[in-house]
Amino acid sequence: MSVGTHPTFENSPPGTVLTSPPDGSAVDRATGAARRVVDALLRTDRGNANLARVAEELNSIAEHLEEHAPAVAERLIDMWNGEGVTRHDPVTGPENALAPPLVLEGLPDGSVRGTVTLTIPYQGPPGHVHGGVSALLLDHVLGVANAWGGKAGMTAQLSTRYHRPTPLFEPLTLTGKLISVDGRKITTAGDIRTADGQVCVSVEGLFVDKSVPRPR
Numbered sequence: 001m002s003v004g005t006h007p008t009f010e011n012s013p014p015g016t017v018l019t020s021p022p023d024g025s026a027v028d029r030a031t032g033a034a035r036r037v038v039d040a041l042l043r044t045d046r047g048n049a050n051l052a053r054v055a056e057e058l059n060s061i062a063e064h065l066e067e068h069a070p071a072v073a074e075r076l077i078d079m080w081n082g083e084g085v086t087r088h089d090p091v092t093g094p095e096n097a098l099a100p101p102l103v104l105e106g107l108p109d110g111s112v113r114g115t116v117t118l119t120i121p122y123q124g125p126p127g128h129v130h131g132g133v134s135a136l137l138l139d140h141v142l143g144v145a146n147a148w149g150g151k152a153g154m155t156a157q158l159s160t161r162y163h164r165p166t167p168l169f170e171p172l173t174l175t176g177k178l179i180s181v182d183g184r185k186i187t188t189a190g191d192i193r194t195a196d197g198q199v200c201v202s203v204e205g206l207f208v209d210k211s212v213p214r215p216r
């Protein structure tokens with residue numbers, strides 16, 4: 001499967017942004033606020049006397065949003081409009097409060113790169129990133145690397161090696177690069193490094209050229 005008009009390293013300048021960075025729209029600002037709330041709920045004093053009122057107010061906001069939500073099938077069509085750069089995914093999506101969100105750019109050697117600082121909602125071991133979160137981020141980075149390399153596929157296998165605990169509260173650089181293509185099989189590799197270049201997690205992924213049809 002090709003990637004339609006999605007930018008590739010052969011047809012686009014180095015530094016092309018491959019994801020949808022937050023654009024200051026109301027939905028992106030609301031999602032940013034929701035991220036703050038998730039983080040703040042984990043940090044606030046457990047004895048905070050106002051937590052019951054906080055729960056009420058948050059439920060009231062959720063009710064308002066649900067009242068204004070179209071049918072799921074309709075929203076899915078809307079979400080999947082366009083050429084593959086999504087605003088809703090759980091890694092780069094500016095409209096998804098679960099996403100840090102990570103912004104990725106394409107480099108001339110065919111790799112993609114992005115830097116992100118993760119905080120308490122992504123914690124696994126004390127003060128460090130949850131291994132499943134690292135795998136999630138890298139799976140997505142490899143998917144975007146495939147697109148920058150001119151291919152697309154579904155993850156068939158993701159081999160993950162955790163070299164050292166990945167720190168929270170420090171900038172982490174994630175990279176990915178399409179390594180080889182063998183018929184429908186695409187092999188892609190990537191890693192997460194600290195600012196001083198230490199590899200915390202490395203992955204190799206096997207992707208198979210197949211897709212789930214977009215909702216229309």
Ligand SMILES: CCCCC/C=C\C/C=C\C/C=C\C/C=C\CCCC(=O)SCCNC(=O)CCNC(=O)[C@H](O)C(C)(C)COP(=O)(O)OP(=O)(O)OC[C@H]1O[C@@H](n2cnc3c(N)ncnc32)[C@H](O)[C@@H]1OP(=O)(O)O
Nearest residue numbers: 003006084085140143144147152153154155156157208210
């Ligand atoms: C996701 C695509 C989106 C496309 C968007 C377009 C543009 C992109 C733009 C930007 C990119 C942005 C976002 C993308 C970012 C992230 C992507 C997220 C990725 C995911 O989140 S995705 C969800 C998790 N993923 C699944 O939900 C897959 C479930 N699974 C299946 O759907 C099938 O299982 C499938 C399709 C994998 C294969 O099925 P199949 O029937 O098509 O092919 P088959 O089984 O014949 O395998 C063919 C050859 O691969 C070998 N092979 C297969 N699996 C292997 C394994 N595990 N280990 C070793 N070899 C394996 C066989 O041995 C054979 O090899 P050989 O040809 O040599 O015999």
